[in-house]
Amino acid sequence: MKKLIIRLLIVLVAVYVLLSLLDFKGEYSAERSLWHINQQMNLLEREPEAVPDFTFEQIIRRYRDFIKAYSHSPLVPQAYMWIAKVDLVRKNYDAARKVYAEIPAAFPHDPQHIAEAMAAIGETYEVQKDWPQAQEQYQKTIRLYPTTVVGLKLPLYIASRQAQNDPADKSEAFGRAITQYKNVLEHSRDKEIRTAALKLMVSADLARQDWPQVVKYCREMLMADADERSLREAIYVINVAAIVHMKNYDLPVEIYKEFMKKYPQHPMIGLFKGMVVNITRLKTNHVKITPRQEGK
Amino acid sequence: MTSKSLRPKPFAVLNSSISILFQHPIIFYPLVISVFFQLLALEIFYFAPRPPLSVFFAPLISRLWGPEFLHYPYNFLLLPKLFYYAQVVIYLFAGGFLLAVSIRLIGAFNNDKKMSVKEAWKDCWPSYIHVLLASFLSFFLFFAFAKSYNNLYIWAAKIQAKGGVHGFIKHAILGSGLYVQFLVGILITAVLIYVIPIIVLEKKKIFPAIGLGLKFFWQSFWFTIVVVLVPTLFYLPVLLARDKIPALMTVTFPEIELVVLVVSTICATLVDCIIAAAVTTYYLYTKENPARPSA
Numbered sequence: 217m218k219k220l221i222i223r224l225l226i227v228l229v230a231v232y233v234l235l236s237l238l239d240f241k242g243e244y245s246a247e248r249s250l251w252h253i254n255q256q257m258n259l260l261e262r263e264p265e266a267v268p269d270f271t272f273e274q275i276i277r278r279y280r281d282f283i284k285a286y287s288h289s290p291l292v293p294q295a296y297m298w299i300a301k302v303d304l305v306r307k308n309y310d311a312a313r314k315v316y317a318e319i320p321a322a323f324p325h326d327p328q329h330i331a332e333a334m335a336a337i338g339e340t341y342e343v344q345k346d347w348p349q350a351q352e353q354y355q356k357t358i359r360l361y362p363t364t365v366v367g368l369k370l371p372l373y374i375a376s377r378q379a380q381n382d383p384a385d386k387s388e389a390f391g392r393a394i395t396q397y398k399n400v401l402e403h404s405r406d407k408e409i410r411t412a413a414l415k416l417m418v419s420a421d422l423a424r425q426d427w428p429q430v431v432k433y434c435r436e437m438l439m440a441d442a443d444e445r446s447l448r449e450a451i452y453v454i455n456v457a458a459i460v461h462m463k464n465y466d467l468p469v470e471i472y473k474e475f476m477k478k479y480p481q482h483p484m485i486g487l488f489k490g491m492v493v494n495i496t497r498l499k500t501n502h503v504k505i506t507p508r509q510e511g512k
Numbered sequence: 513m514t515s516k517s518l519r520p521k522p523f524a525v526l527n528s529s530i531s532i533l534f535q536h537p538i539i540f541y542p543l544v545i546s547v548f549f550q551l552l553a554l555e556i557f558y559f560a561p562r563p564p565l566s567v568f569f570a571p572l573i574s575r576l577w578g579p580e581f582l583h584y585p586y587n588f589l590l591l592p593k594l595f596y597y598a599q600v601v602i603y604l605f606a607g608g609f610l611l612a613v614s615i616r617l618i619g620a621f622n623n624d625k626k627m628s629v630k631e632a633w634k635d636c637w638p639s640y641i642h643v644l645l646a647s648f649l650s651f652f653l654f655f656a657f658a659k660s661y662n663n664l665y666i667w668a669a670k671i672q673a674k675g676g677v678h679g680f681i682k683h684a685i686l687g688s689g690l691y692v693q694f695l696v697g698i699l700i701t702a703v704l705i706y707v708i709p710i711i712v713l714e715k716k717k718i719f720p721a722i723g724l725g726l727k728f729f730w731q732s733f734w735f736t737i738v739v740v741l742v743p744t745l746f747y748l749p750v751l752l753a754r755d756k757i758p759a760l761m762t763v764t765f766p767e768i769e770l771v772v773l774v775v776s777t778i779c780a781t782l783v784d785c786i787i788a789a790a791v792t793t794y795y796l797y798t799k800e801n802p803a804r805p806s807a
Binding site: 252 | 540545551556559561583584585765
């Protein structure tokens, strides 16, 4: 009996050791290693004033060791971002900016991470209440990497910050963001980027309550046959903008019919047919939906 | 002395069953193999997100549950589910039969006969299909109950009322889920507990075994409930720990889940073994003294 247990235990341990060795220093161990360092960092972040400086140094060392040990991991840029965050937590903004500046040099062919790092530098200026410097950094990011995730989000972010600082400039600020997105649409053929740009344009026009423009950009999204999630979002926004705010029942019906004509075999065709029927019924029954009822 | 006073007491039977298990540790042999298969499955699922196993598992996990479960520490959120599926398959196709082999050994040792695992295995093998059907029946009952309770849970969660009768019903159902499942689990186990011993010891087929098993259970209702309940109570803390795995992972580290799953597997098998030994001992005793259950 004891022999059996020992033999079976040996098999289990051998399988464990073998499978661990086969993925030694692999992506999974990188994830685990970074997660554990991040956990320690999250603890420090709760009360940074109570944390002695050498603890921060120690955690930075751990991140640096991680970068050395898993130099080929796609998580390395994240590790750099975390190192900078350690400096941000202890309000050492210059040091944080230095770390962010390491990223373009370390990943010259990774525009997403470079843009993220550049925007993060802008954020550090913002934390220091240096908006002109932050804005300059953001604009630089948009100029150099307009089609990255961060590069796409920044025009809308800048507009909302400008609108916050100067409410009178709200419409102009969002208008500038839209101009930048139109520029992206002109130059990019990538479907995902175009959908993202259109979505952001919709957000900008929603912010300034320009309902006809909102419907126009959503219609463009539909006709470009975006992904299912984006289509559903566009349908929702069209319904709210056209029916609730513009009191125009014909416009969405017209758009959905146009979509059905263009994509008769589309997997979501049933949804569009249902929309047309329901909106027509609302119109026939003279049902008025006010903004307050819209969520019901 | 009346026949009633001669009736074996549940604790006395549990005591003597534990003694038999320690006197003849060979009884654990088939169950150790069952535990081994379960832990091997756990190990495989633990390594599923990593190469080389990820070649097979990653597309499967990604499609069925989402790619996030291939990454640390989210893979630990999926691990109990995968392990549960593996346990069900192992229980249905091997665990039930291995338990039957142990019961055969307990039966032999109760009658002071010597028997090897190989002999018990050979003796039980012709009944494999009946044991398999009994395991399926048992699983089906558990599954049907779990499904119904889940529907009840969803219904209760939808109740808007915070107070009054409706609020009370809501809180009673939502708050007592684990305990109700535990108690109903005990009842389902108890109802079918004599089926496998009857198949193995009496060489009965599945349907006569169910009939006899149910009759025997009814005749010794409280005894059986106590014999199933008492050892299972020792499993309750482990069950609670299993239920609180996400919270445990948050306050400790994700790998704690492996510890909980390993401990729960070993505990569950030990509990099963003690219950099987007790009911087999009682069944054989009653068979030799036919007046007992009706006393």
